[in-house]
Amino acid sequence: MAQKDQLKWDKKYMDNAGLLMPRKPSPLLQKYMTHAPTNKALDVACGTGRNTLFLADNGFEVDALDISAVALQELSQHMKKVTDISKIHTQLIDLEQYEPPISHYGLILQSNFLVRSLISKLSEALVKNGILIIDTYMIHEENEKSPSNPDFYLHPNELKGFFGDKYEILEYKEYWNGCEETRHMRKQAIIVEKLS
Ligand SMILES: C[S@@+](CC[C@H](N)C(=O)[O-])C[C@H]1O[C@@H](n2cnc3c(N)ncnc32)[C@H](O)[C@@H]1O
Secondary structure (H helix, E strand, O other): OOHHHHHHHHHHHHHOHHHHOOOOOOHHHHHHHHHOOOOEEEEEOOOOOHHHHHHHHOOOEEEEEEOOHHHHHHHHHHHHHHOOHHHEEEEEOOHHHOOOOOOOEEEEEEEOOOOHHHHHHHHHOEEEEEEEEEEEEEOOOOOOOOOOOHHHOEOOOHHHHHOOOOEEEEEEEEEEOOOOOOOOOEEEEEEEEEOO
16 A cells, blocks of 8 residues: 555545535536446545445445545445445555456446546456446646645546557547536546447
């Protein structure tokens, strides 16, 4: 586990009460959830679990992974109130070292997080007709917040370059985030289906 990343994120969550407040699930997850061929889902870098909780409340069995113990602790508190706890499996993990199981998930979500080397592994972790949703920040001069490390932000058109002909792109877009997020930021999203 990269201890400095864990400390950084734990501190961020502890210093910023707003990050621990319940938030609405991703609109793209809401739109594409029903395309998933099975109810096994993976939420990478789940944070306090706005998307994990939504998936579990909609019948999915969710593996929820994050490097922050503080975020996962908060997710555990929310689970008790609203969700069948047995549907959510949290794991404290450094996603830079993560090896997901092959052909396992019907739906995978990577929201507001970027580790480029993970994308091909996540694609392989889908079952046939499984859905991968990636939706995260891009470099843009009008962003309200500049990245602590520019590697964490996408370049124009970048996500399209990760997928070969085994995958169909169901939607790709670059857009300004809405009022559901705290800062005005440019984002990039792709939704792909694994064809074989
Ligand atoms: C901006 S939050 C996004 C949370 C959630 N996906 C969402 O959309 O609401 C980014 C999350 O990535 C997690 N994270 C950062 N680096 C990580 C790593 N190397 N491994 C696992 N999780 C990591 C942080 O702890 C944090 O919860």
